[in-house]
Amino acid sequence: MLFEVWAPHARDRVTLELNGAEHPLEREAERAGWWTGVVPAADGDRYGFSLDGGPVLPDPRARRLPDGPDGLAAVVDHDTYAWQHASPKLKLRSGVLYELHVGTFTPEGTLDAATARLGELAGLGITHVELMPLCPFPGVNGWGYDGVAPWAVHEPYGGPAALKRFVDAAHGLGLGVVLDVVHNHLGPSGNHLPSFGPYFTETHHTPWGAAVNLDAPGSDEVRAYFLGSALAWLRDYRIDGLRLDAVHALADTRALTFLEELSAAVDEVAREQGRKHFLIAESDLNDPRTTTPRAIGGLGVHAQWNDDFHHALHTALTGESQGYYADFARAPMAALAKTLTRIFFHDGTYSTFRARHHGRPVDRDRTPAHRFLGYSQTHDQIGNRATGDRLSTTLSPGLLACAAALVLTGPAIPMLFMGEEWGASTPWMYFTDHTDPELAEAVRQGRRREFAAHGWAEEDVPDPQEPATRDRSVLDRTERERDPHRRLLTWYRQLIALRRTLPDLTDPDLGGVKVAYDEEARWLVFRRGDIRIAVNLGKEPADIALGSTGRDRVLAAWERTEAPGEDGLLRLPPESAVILTDG
Template sequence: MNTPKINYLGVRTEADGAHISLWAPSAKTVHCQIEGQDTRITLNQSKYGYWEASTHVLKVGDQYRFVLDGDAYADPASYYQPEGVHGPSEVVDLSFAWTDAKYEVPALKDFIIYELHIGTFTQTHDFQGTIDKLPYLKKLGINAIEVMPIGQFPGERNWGYDGVFPFAVQASYGGPKAFQQLVDAAHAHDIAIVLDVVYNHFGPEGNYAPHYGPYFTEKYGTPWGSAINFDDAHSNGVRDFVLANVRMWFEDFHVDALRIDAAHALKDSSASHILQDIRKETNAWISEQETKHYLIVECDLNDRRYLEPLEKNGYAMDGQWVDEFHHALRVAAGGKPDGYYADFHGIADLAKAFQHAYVYTGQYSEHRQKFFGSDSTGLAGERFVVFSQNHDQTGNRMLGERSSMLFSSDMQRLMALAVIASPYVPMLFMGEEWSASTPFQYFVHHSDEELIEAVRKGRKEEFKSFHTEAEAPDPQAQSTFTDCVLNWTEQDSGSHRQMLAYYEALLAFRKSNSILRQVDRSLLTVQYDEAKSVIVLSYTFEDQLMVGMLNFSTDAQVITLDNAHSFERIWDTSDPAWGGSGPIQDLFSSQLSIPPATGVFFQQL
């Protein structure tokens, strides 16, 4: 960019006072009004739509609004909204006594990610509750937690994707200091923090950004309305806004990675796409601090350009969520092939996902009604994040059913094995490790009655084609939220305790196995039998051969191997230790009978 680099926005406290930086390109006058005081701080107009001021008047704890040509609004780059999205902004000191200087972020290929929602993860619904569970996550085998969005959203309960103050840490979760404490505590447990950020839209309530400037453009449409303005007139301020936000999470909160929501909805025809600028901003911070940071995108385009380096005009993201692995896995496990699942055909597609990450690599998609996807050849396995469930795939079901409500315990263990034994980066969704019985439903806490009714109506419309007597839960109801809060006492009982023991052992297996630790899909050969619903995974590394057999059918299946060597059993989903009916014996011939919904791995002797 040819414009001056903007590192900081909003009100930043400094040793000699506070500095204010605001983008309002159409304003004629701008003042900062401190709540409860008559004094107004006059901002001076600068270049490219910016207004600046340095002052000794504003102090930490002061609440304020900006007054643009006589109208007062909260700061779009507010760092704290203690009274919610409609209240004033508050000056905060983002300095923190960090103790994580010796923490080293793992290589991306070593990540074991655990996605969680702060509000429903624990009964306290806040960062402190998550801090209290860090020893548990460490024992489970997790070394990275992915936190769903925490930018200030309306009310006290929301998935986080309705945020309207991207710089302000949600007040009901504990605010900015509490999030800093969580990051510092996580690092003390050798756990990285991946933060979900939303740069593709603002929520529908409390969005005051358009009063300041053209944050949106009518050039493009998105599922949420007008697109964020990354390439239209005055887009420089919007781009600066996003880049300053990226830098803030790394600098002020020591976040290790960003997961960028729905990157395919970032509409930008600039010579340098906003993702490329985010990559450059991140690279500059990495170089300056000599620390590792990662950028992971959610993207459903199967477009390798998102992962290609800047030198090839790619967006140079470090990793990508792979929904198609999930879709193929769910259908292979017996899930209904409806909606977007209709494009997936079970075993054959899952076999392809194991080998190529993408299922659609250029062939025709009936669901999308077009030829779709690109080849992933040459992209390392660590560039792809896979899962058997996540917040979207659970919460976007009408009743928010988890896998525990849809599949048998045997099948849940097999699905988990498919994810953990894949040549990709695995991710769990909170509670899946003990087969949690609580749903994860869609919930909001708006204050505008018309908006509340519109959300209710939209949710009902979304599921009217399901032709079911069940009704979609009311997103606004307190009970819809509280029903989703994890019940941690379940871990101590029966099948839940067995499933937790299974996940702990499975993650330890992943970490201790020299082949799986490579996260290298070039080591893998995949065979499948569609009629039997069986996949055979053969990993070869140096002089080692490891064979996995995954039976997704409802019947026992006889597997014939080309190799007649003897094999020692090293993993078995049917082990009685976690509720299975096995175990399967070691393999000393070319044939083996695998029980239904069972996965087993053998190491060649």
């Protein structure tokens, strides 16, 4: 078996330790900084590298870390798994995504336990399951954004074999799988990359310290490292798409950016395999060039999260106005209308939160709606609240139904956060399991200080290191069997079925979305082809002048609602939603 490692920091020698035996590696003449050697090995064999007689460290490209980030790597033979199912031929543009955290989706917190629940998601009408990061991190429980080994699978979740079983089962049910990957930083604990080479640079600084080296000396190999890890998920695990965490934090001044390079590589793998691979970015830039095709000067990412829609919807539903919600809270119905038709609320407008102008307009004539994802809740927007409270904590079932209608019939690709479909009452909090006591205490105190500045008492902020914080965040599926959770779940199924069967609801034409609203009465109506969606967020009934064709029909309603009569008025009950057709 070929063992190789990029270790330009090694001066004289690099030694492979395999199953307790040492094997010297040779310096490559043609590839600067690379050391290689051929040594017999089998699946599961433990190994690591020693640089200049130093400690044995895990392979930066380890496919498995059975003992965590500080332990030895294990050989993984990807050819031994017998795949049972081909990848389904799914189009992202007609998808409904479901964000899932393996560690809290089930009490067991494993990939195999999540696999056993995939039939529920297929029955709901989900098309793609979006897994939060799976790369190894210290301890057992965490969000996954402090992973340190971007080629491996967190062992407490089940490791590489369990991920293959998950993907295989998902494909057998007709579900695609999206994996959240983090290229903008690595975790603060268990990160051994700096020992091997210039993986980080002081040229740029990020909230996590020195930036990942995407443009300084040595960055060619660093970029190849992260590109290779991304493509390995697609090739070795048959993942269908990748969600790219916080691409605005990728410090990259090169003419050919890392995102463009990754987009081109993913498209090439898709052509090789005859599959529908794609990239979804999280970006705070409000820059439509992120999803503009490379051929016309964009970065070529296939879609991106749209936080502006979330913020507008959240303020309209809750009335909250703190932090970044302030810009949206001045006229929330108008903000919601703008994000339904023009995607970005901040498209060159002044942001009081940022104290500057922000964003760039989306060209609705050239940009299809499926370049963007719409959602009412995500791991970020729930978990970064002091107590991890979901919308279901404070909103009525009727307002939750309105949120679902706006997301699932809107022009963007809908995405749900796990448990949202039944209005789960369990919180989803920030939790960690750092094994370094000093780091654990720093995270604990930092969390308390952050929320104390916003008026929270320290004792009310959950301790992220306390095991009960994770345990309280696990979904309670028994709720689905009783109202109002059962009724809300039925509503979600109904809306997803409409999206799947009505072509107007997946029409990519942003210019065809027409909106009317009343800021004071708190109702909003938008049209997509022959379909009209109306929501009343107010506490009083609303009479909405829609006109009537005489062919109007109610397709779905949260509360009993009649189609407009001869007077053309839609009489919509308070805190309710209706979907109509006039075709």
